[in-house]
Amino acid sequence: MSRQKISILLMAFFMIGVATLAQSQEHDMSSMNHTDIPMKEANEMEVAHGKGIYAMSCVYCHGISGKGDGAASMFIGPYSHPRPNDFTARIFKFRSTESGQLPLLTDLMRTIREGIPGIMPSFRNMGESGIRAVAAYLQKEFIQRPLPTKTTIKYVEHVGPYTYSVESVYRGMALYREMGCAGCHGQDGKGTGEHLTDQRELRIHPIDLTRTETFGNGVSHEDIYRTLMTGLDGTPMPSFGDFFIGQEDRAWDLVHYILSLREK
Ligand code: HEC
Ligand code: HEC
Numbered sequence: 215m216s217r218q219k220i221s222i223l224l225m226a227f228f229m230i231g232v233a234t235l236a237q238s239q240e241h242d243m244s245s246m247n248h249t250d251i252p253m254k255e256a257n258e259m260e261v262a263h264g265k266g267i268y269a270m271s272c273v274y275c276h277g278i279s280g281k282g283d284g285a286a287s288m289f290i291g292p293y294s295h296p297r298p299n300d301f302t303a304r305i306f307k308f309r310s311t312e313s314g315q316l317p318l319l320t321d322l323m324r325t326i327r328e329g330i331p332g333i334m335p336s337f338r339n340m341g342e343s344g345i346r347a348v349a350a351y352l353q354k355e356f357i358q359r360p361l362p363t364k365t366t367i368k369y370v371e372h373v374g375p376y377t378y379s380v381e382s383v384y385r386g387m388a389l390y391r392e393m394g395c396a397g398c399h400g401q402d403g404k405g406t407g408e409h410l411t412d413q414r415e416l417r418i419h420p421i422d423l424t425r426t427e428t429f430g431n432g433v434s435h436e437d438i439y440r441t442l443m444t445g446l447d448g449t450p451m452p453s454f455g456d457f458f459i460g461q462e463d464r465a466w467d468l469v470h471y472i473l474s475l476r477e478k
Contacts, residue, residue: 386471
């Protein structure tokens with residue numbers, strides 16, 4: 215077959231593909247517009263959609279029973295942290311809620327959307343409806359408890375990224391020492407090498423604060439503020455929310471200091 219014929223054939227296949235895709239999307243759109251579907255049924259549909267996604271994209275690491283014991287989990291730090299999350303244990307690192315509480319649905323969705331650098335891939339390409347569906351499935355199938363719907367983090371207005379200044383970084387540096395961060399993260403933020411364990415008795419290292427690109431909870435000012443306010447449950451990284459009650463603006467000084475450690 216000549217090259218030209220092959221490319222015409224390929225083109226034809228491509229067109230058919232695009233047409234079917236467009237059709238299936240049209241189908242999705244029309245089913246979404248059915249306002250007469252009772253809410254409960256719609257949720258069941260969403261959970262069923264999420265179940266399919268889970269079987270395709272998550273089961274290898276998180277396991278059929280959601281206990282973090284999928285086939286590939288054998289290769290993910292078998293003796294050290296992190297191992298794939300056991301959803302049935304109901305312990306989550308990345309939350310907008312107090313230590314010990316379950317995450318919001320939007321917290322689960324953020325983790326799934328962004329992934330965890332070097333550990334879990336981002337599933338951004340599933341689109342928001344797919345991300346939401348698989349999060350709903352985790353809640354229904356494995357967590358089996360209602361999720362909180364309100365954040366417990368207190369935000370103060372007119373602070374945050376806008377107040378970044380050299381003075382703020384210096385105030386943050388003083389706080390870093392005063393609050394004992396260096397005890398785990400070291401004077402220079404690179405860690406102390408101290409032997410720490412997580413709730414599963416697995417060896418865990420305090421993250422190297424100069425390598426912000428490895429942060430699992432995100433690297434924006436708001437992300438780091440959230441990490442400090444809620445802690446990372448299941449790890450030695452505590453919540454400092456109580457410390458900052460009534461002086462939330464000081465938490466931003468600490469955020470600015472952490473970001474100043476970033477390796478250039
Ligand atoms: C390559 C393996 C891998 C795949 C695939 C994977 N995960 Fe994970 N996931 C992990 C690991 C490892 C952790 C634990 C990370 C940690 O504790 O820092 C985790 C943690 C999580 C957490 C908990 C975060 C928290 O707050 O503690 C959620 C939620 C999650 N995964 C959802 C999913 C969903 C949904 C999918 C599929 C769409 C998925 N994961 C696919 C490895 C994976
Ligand atoms: C008892 C030890 C300990 C103390 C004290 C501690 N941390 Fe941590 N911190 C950890 C550990 C362990 C991790 C890594 C958790 C993980 O791997 O998920 C961590 C992770 C972090 C992260 C990265 C979160 C992410 O997105 O992955 C930041 C930022 C951080 N700590 C800041 C601080 C600051 C600021 C202080 C002081 C106010 C502090 N830590 C005090 C142990 C500690």
